[in-house]
Amino acid sequence: xxxxxxxxxHGGSTGEPGKGGTMKxxxxxxxxxxxNVRVQINREGTGVITDGVKMSINPFDxxxxxxxxxxxxxxxxxxxxxxxIGPGAxxxxxxxxxxxxxxxxxxxxxDAEVQPLAAARVLLKLIEKEEPxxxxxxxxxxxxDANQTGQMLAALWDKPQATFISALDVxxxxxxxxxxxxxxxxxxxxxxxxxxxxxxxLNEPRFVKMPDIMKAxxxxxxxxxxxxxxxxxxxxxxxxxxxxxxKRAGGTKVDSVDALISxxxxxxxx
Amino acid sequence: xxxxxVMEYDVVIVGGGPAGLACAIRLKQIKPELSVCLLEKxxxxxxxxxxxxxxxxxxxxxLLPEWRENQPGFxxxxxxxxxxxxxxxxxxxxxxxxxMRNHGNFVISQGALVRQLGExxxxxxxxxxxxxxxxxxxxxDGKVIGVRCGDMGVEADNKPGPAYAPGVDIHAGVTVLAxxxxxxxSKQLIREFRLDxxxxxxxxxxxxxxxxxxxxxxxxxxxxxxxAGWPLDSKTYGGSFLYHLPDDQIYIGFVVGLDYQDPNFxxxxxxxxxxxxPKIKALLDGGELxxxxxxxxxxxxxxxxxxxxxxxxxxxxxxxxxxxxxKIKGIHKAVRSGMTAAEHLTETGSAEGFDACxxxxxxxxxxxxxxxIRPGFNKGMVWGFVNAAxxxxxxGRSPWTLKTHADHESLxxxxxxxxxxxEAKWHAQRQLPPRDRLASVYLANTAHDExxxxxxxxxxxxxxxxxxYEEYRNPCTRFCPAQxxxxxxxxxxxxxxxxxxxxxxxxxxxxxxxxxxxIINWVPPxxxxxxxxxxx
Numbered sequence: 001x002x003x004x005x006x007x008x009x010h011g012g013s014t015g016e017p018g019k020g021g022t023m024k025x026x027x028x029x030x031x032x033x034x035x036n037v038r039v040q041i042n043r044e045g046t047g048v049i050t051d052g053v054k055m056s057i058n059p060f061d062x063x064x065x066x067x068x069x070x071x072x073x074x075x076x077x078x079x080x081x082x083x084x085i086g087p088g089a090x091x092x093x094x095x096x097x098x099x100x101x102x103x104x105x106x107x108x109x110x111d112a113e114v115q116p117l118a119a120a121r122v123l124l125k126l127i128e129k130e131e132p133x134x135x136x137x138x139x140x141x142x143x144x145d146a147n148q149t150g151q152m153l154a155a156l157w158d159k160p161q162a163t164f165i166s167a168l169d170v171x172x173x174x175x176x177x178x179x180x181x182x183x184x185x186x187x188x189x190x191x192x193x194x195x196x197x198x199x200x201x202l203n204e205p206r207f208v209k210m211p212d213i214m215k216a217x218x219x220x221x222x223x224x225x226x227x228x229x230x231x232x233x234x235x236x237x238x239x240x241x242x243x244x245x246x247k248r249a250g251g252t253k254v255d256s257v258d259a260l261i262s263x264x265x266x267x268x269x270x
Numbered sequence: 271x272x273x274x275x276v277m278e279y280d281v282v283i284v285g286g287g288p289a290g291l292a293c294a295i296r297l298k299q300i301k302p303e304l305s306v307c308l309l310e311k312x313x314x315x316x317x318x319x320x321x322x323x324x325x326x327x328x329x330x331x332x333l334l335p336e337w338r339e340n341q342p343g344f345x346x347x348x349x350x351x352x353x354x355x356x357x358x359x360x361x362x363x364x365x366x367x368x369x370m371r372n373h374g375n376f377v378i379s380q381g382a383l384v385r386q387l388g389e390x391x392x393x394x395x396x397x398x399x400x401x402x403x404x405x406x407x408x409x410x411d412g413k414v415i416g417v418r419c420g421d422m423g424v425e426a427d428n429k430p431g432p433a434y435a436p437g438v439d440i441h442a443g444v445t446v447l448a449x450x451x452x453x454x455x456s457k458q459l460i461r462e463f464r465l466d467x468x469x470x471x472x473x474x475x476x477x478x479x480x481x482x483x484x485x486x487x488x489x490x491x492x493x494x495x496x497x498a499g500w501p502l503d504s505k506t507y508g509g510s511f512l513y514h515l516p517d518d519q520i521y522i523g524f525v526v527g528l529d530y531q532d533p534n535f536x537x538x539x540x541x542x543x544x545x546x547x548p549k550i551k552a553l554l555d556g557g558e559l560x561x562x563x564x565x566x567x568x569x570x571x572x573x574x575x576x577x578x579x580x581x582x583x584x585x586x587x588x589x590x591x592x593x594x595x596x597k598i599k600g601i602h603k604a605v606r607s608g609m610t611a612a613e614h615l616t617e618t619g620s621a622e623g624f625d626a627c628x629x630x631x632x633x634x635x636x637x638x639x640x641x642x643i644r645p646g647f648n649k650g651m652v653w654g655f656v657n658a659a660x661x662x663x664x665x666g667r668s669p670w671t672l673k674t675h676a677d678h679e680s681l682x683x684x685x686x687x688x689x690x691x692x693e694a695k696w697h698a699q700r701q702l703p704p705r706d707r708l709a710s711v712y713l714a715n716t717a718h719d720e721x722x723x724x725x726x727x728x729x730x731x732x733x734x735x736x737x738x739y740e741e742y743r744n745p746c747t748r749f750c751p752a753q754x755x756x757x758x759x760x761x762x763x764x765x766x767x768x769x770x771x772x773x774x775x776x777x778x779x780x781x782x783x784x785x786x787x788x789i790i791n792w793v794p795p796x797x798x799x800x801x802x803x804x805x806x
Contacts, residue, residue, distance in 0.1 A: 034313070036717040036802050040560065043483075043517070052343050052382055052805045054314055054715075207422040207435040210399060211275050 022078040024132040025068040028123065029082050029097050029105075030058040031090040032143040041242045048242065057093045060138025062100075064198045066205040067168060068136050069101045076170050079103045081130060085114050085122050091221060098216035099208045105219070110226035116148035118233030123149070124156045125229050132193065134175070139164050139197040150197035160190035166201040274418075275438045279307040279397075281615065282417050282442035284404040284455055286310030287319055288380065288601050289587025290448030291387035292333055292608030298394035300616040306396045307440055309419065311403035311777075313798040315388030318777055320479055320565040320806040321380035321601060322511050322523060324348060324372050324494060329605040334390065342386045344379035344515055344805050348372040349492030354549075356500040361549045368662060369596040369640065372494050377513040377521070379805040380601060403794035404455050405437055407445065407583070409462065414582035416441040417455070420797055428723050444621050445583040446611060448604075451566045452779040454793055456589040465576035465585070471676035472570040472591055473644075475508065476780045478541045478751060479523035479564070479806055480713075484557040489518035496598075501543040504651040506530045507644075510544050511598075512553075521806075522554070525598075527569065528677040528749075528784050529648065533684050536748040537780075538564075538707055539696045546702065559703045562713040563803050564751035564778045569595045569644050570674045572637040578625040586611050592633070596640035596658070606633050639666030645674050678786050683741045707753040711774050715802035716752070718773040718795055725795035726754065726770050726781065733787055734768040742786055744768075749784050752776045776801045 033039055034054040042049050057065070068080045082097035082105040084090040094105035108122050127135065135157075140147035154161035162168075162177035166185070169176045170192070179186045180199045254260045264270040281297060283290040286308055294308050312318035330337050351373070353366040392398050405420035419437030424430060447456045451474065460466050493514040502508050507527030514520050524541035545554060568574070568591035575591045578584055586592070586607040593600035607628065614627045628634060639661075646657030661668060697706065704710040718725075728734070734757065738744050746755035752774040759766050777800045782792040 034802065036313075036715050037804065038561075038713065038715055052379075052385070054317060054802050054804070204433055206433055208401075209275070209435055210402060210419065210438045211277060213399065214277075214397065 023076070024079045024081060024130055025071060025077045025134045025136060026123070026127065026130060026132040027061070027065050027068045027080060027082050027097070027102065028119075028135075028137040028149070029061045029065065029084045029090075029093050030138070030141045030143075031055050031084060031086050031093045032058045032141055035059055035142055041244050045241050045243055047239070055089070055092070057096055058138050058141045058143075060140060060142070060198055060200070062138075062205045063200065063202050064136040064138050064196075065097050065100055065102060066203045067198060068134070069206075070203065071134070071168075071170055072101075077134070081106065081132070083123065083126055084108070085110065085119055085226070087111050088223075091223075094221055095213075095216050096208060098219045098221070099213045100206060101212070103219065105221045107221065107223045108226050108229060109223050112226070113235065115233070115235055115237055116146045117152055117236055118231065119149045120152035120156055121231040121233055122226070122229055123153050125231060127157060134170070134192060135195045137195065137197045139199050150195050154195040157195065160194040161196070162188055162190050162194060163197040164199045165196055166199050168196065168202065274436050277307070277438055277440050278305075279440060279442045280304045281306045281444050281446060282440045283308040283446040283448055284417060285448035285450060285453065285587075285589065286312070286315045286388060286398065286400065287384055287448060287450050287587060287604065288387065289450075289589070289604035289608040290446065291315075291384055291391050292329070292605040293446055293448060293586060293612045294391045294396040294398075294608075295333060295387065295394060296609045296612030297616060298391070298396055300612060302395065304616070307442070308391065308396055308398045309402050309404045309417065309440075310398070310400040311420075311794050311797055312400060312800060313802060314385075314400045315398065316381035316385040317400075317802045318800055319381040319384050320477075320563045320803055322477075322479070322513065322521065322598070323378050323380050323601055324375050324513065324599060325378045325383075326375050326597070326599055326602040329602045329609065333605060333609055337386075340386075342378065342382035344377075344382050344519075346377050346492050346514075346516055348375045348377060348494050350490070350494065352493070352495045354495060354497045356497050356544075356547055356549070358500055359548055361497070361547070366496075367596070367658065369594075370496060370598065377492065377494065377515060378601075381803050381805050383601070401798035402437075403797040404449075405794060407455050407459050407462075408439060408441070412581055414445045414459065414580060417445055420794055422796055424723055424796070426721050426723055431721070443582075443619075444615055447583060447585045447589050448587045448608065449589045451568045451588045451591075452782055452792075453589040456585060457782075459580060459583060460576045463577075463580035465580060467577075469576060470570065470573045470674040472568055472574045472576075473674040473677055474528045474783050475525045475567045475569045476528050476537050476749070476751070476778065477523055477525040477565055477567055478538065478562070479521060480562040481560045481806060482520050482522060482554060482557045483560055484518040484520060484553065486518055488553065488557075489516075489520060490514045491516045497544075498651070500547065501540050502526070506532070506535065507647045507651075507654070508540075510541075512550070519560075520553075522550075525567070527647070528566065528780065529675065529680040531680050531682045533681045533742040533745045534748070538710070538751050542700060542702070543696060546699065551702065554702055559713065561715070561804055561806060562704065562710045563801055563806050564776055564780075566779045566783060567600065568593050571595060571641045571644055572634065573641055573671050574674050578628050579621045579623070582621055584611055584615075584621045584624045592637070594637060594640060595644040603633055603637075606631075641666065642668055642670070642672045645672035648672075648675065677783055678788055681742055681745060681786050684743050685741060707751060708774070711752045711776065714752070714776050715804070716774065716776050716800060717802065718775065718799040720773055722796045722799070724770050724772040725793050726772055726775065727791040727793060728768065728770065729789040729791070731768045733789060735766040738787065739766060746781055746785060746790070749780050751778055751780065755781065
């Protein structure tokens with residue numbers, strides 16, 4: 001069930017041009033444990049094991065990158081900039097975004113944990129520098145599932161936001177987005193620049209092609225130390241400990257309805 | 271005609287295991303100006319790598335002398351060696367065969383090792399492409415000219431989907447096949463160029479492996495235990511391994527010769543049964559199973575190795591069957607063969623002469639010495655041990671070479687007789703995880719896009735429903751470690767059909783080998799599919 005709708009017949013500049021007259025899209029890319037991997041808690045119970053574990057682009061961010069590229073391919077933007085905040089190894093994920101088609105990448109490097117407010121503040125700094133018309137983020141990262149960065153960023157930046165989007169149409173400095181909300185779908189219109197957080201059904205990311213991986217190696221990737229970016233971001237949340245979910249006890253089979261009822265009564269659920 | 275991109279390289283290597291990566295690294299060490307490309311079907315280097323493993327370190331010392339200072343994770347020097355013979359309830363200590371003494375060797379994770387080799391290769395300028403499967407060899411005028419990568423985004427009906435991306439053609443002066451045991455492209459080329467002419471048939475083993483976290487204080491880092499005997503009968507070749515890692519973790523595994531005869535035999539169940547031996551269960555009780563997987567290995571020895579070259583291509587590592595079965599080690603041979611290949615290629619500039627070059631090497635001498643040990647077990651365990659002792663005492667100087675046989679021909683027929691429901695019985699007795707094969711697959715983190723074509727091609731499924739059911743009772747439903755094959759009967763119990771759960775596949779290749787009619791053909795699924803092993 002993927003929504004492929006994107007109509008950008010309108011070529012050239014569609015939003016407010018940023019610095020230098022070019023339309024830029026800034027896309028957030030977080031390095032997370034791959035969604036196929038069974039996550040394990042470390043022995044000390046302080047976090048999860050990442051050593052030797054497959055890491056990937058947060059799947060929602062991959063969708064955000066894809067959407068940014070589709071907007072650019074349709075003439076709606078001039079440049080797609082992929083941004084990550086995290087360890088040096090996050091360059092791998094940025095290289096993947098570059099291989100998908102992003103034009104350049106910025107890594108704000110830190111080995112410390114990055115919480116949503118800190119991420120939003122860093123992104124705001126980059127926005128001030130790059131002046132993008134659209135900021136595309138995943139609706140949440142699959143590691144902490146916080147679902148906060150996009151909203152915080154919009155507030156700090158004081159710009160409109162469209163969250164959980166499953167369709168997007170950008171024309172004439174405005175964006176129409178379809179949001180996945182509890183009651184169904186909500187269509188909204190926001191003026192640009194704005195922050196978008198994408199949901200699963202927005203698109204199906206492309207496969208990376210081998211020649212593009214080679215090209216990506218030569219695309220610019222700028223690294224900035226977090227300390228040099230000048231933000232205050234004391235951790236707002238303290239991790240007290242991690243533990244695996246309790247083990248499920250084996251079920252039992254009953255041979256009649258009566259037995260089932262009495263078993264349920266024994267458990268106190270009836 | 272699909273429009274395909276073409277990329278040109280001096281050398282293309284298929285497979286990012288120890289053989290392929292050692293070859294890539296050595297090529298760049300000798301001639302940095304060579305352009306080298308390496309394809310790996312796993313989502314990342316190491317994700318399909320699974321081996322015991324105890325490694326003899328000499329070839330690694332020669333390839334990357336600094337590796338000991340910066341050891342990969344899950345690496346520990348062997349400190350204690352034990353060889354046990356198991357009966358149903360007891361374990362007897364027997365002398366460790368000289369080939370299996372492990373002093374100076376290292377318990378390693380092959381996954382962690384190749385991940386490190388992959389980084390090294392990239393740093394040296396090799397273009398490493400994980401997530402891209404070599405689908406078929408490109409042959410022109412009787413010469414291999416490169417590799418076609420698998421298409422991405424093909425839908426289940428074999429038609430291109432919306433994200434379709436045709437695989438790239440890689441043209442190279444030399445194609446190096448380092449796919450590991452029963453590589454699909456190696457199989458294609460061995461057949462095409464009749465590289466197995468005059469060799470005895472390759473014979474295989476199927477290995478299972480699990481990583482466990484034991485309760486604190488129970489591990490003994492560097493301790494290595496091998497067993498033979500129970501639960502296998504004397505006609506079935508195989509045994510277990512148990513390697514203690516740091517931090518109370520252990521690798522535990524079981525290898526079964528795929529020349530087993532009983533069609534009702536279920537290798538996965540044998541492994542689980544072994545774990546319930548009083549001696550072993552006591553160790554595992556209270557521990558946690560962390561990950562698991564399975565992979566076949568070549569056991570035929572030097573007499574079953576195909577010719578290692580054809581015009582434009584060479585075979586290395588376990589794709590060529592270079593495992594030393596007596597030592598139960600192959601990683602060192604894989605690394606060494608990759609290095610030998612690189613040295614040959616940089617010296618001569620072509621594949622020609624590699625077969626002779628390898629056969630003149632020390633590796634070949636070693637394999638020749640032990641050539642008769644594994645086939646000795648074809649006549650049962652007792653004869654096997656006697657023969658192994660003789661071959662060891664004489665240093666392999668026997669004037670004869672024992673023949674191997676094809677594994678798909680070894681099954682006895684059930685011919686309509688009911689087979690005992692041993693599987694159900696074992697299930698009932700099981701106390702240690704995994705609960706069943708599907709629980710084990712879950713811990714292999716295996717993933718295939720469900721919308722891609724089935725990558726297990728069965729030429730004629732009507733054979734499954736009738737002939738195979740009558741003759742062998744569908745052994746594929748038992749030998750597959752991932753429960754890919756199921757025979758589904760309709761309500762009335764009349765119609766039977768084969769159901770292939772391809773997304774469970776852990777890429778072990780046992781079906782391609784053991785299927786008695788040889789109608790199963792394993793082809794690589796979409797690149798990046800398959801298990802995501804962590805440190806196996």
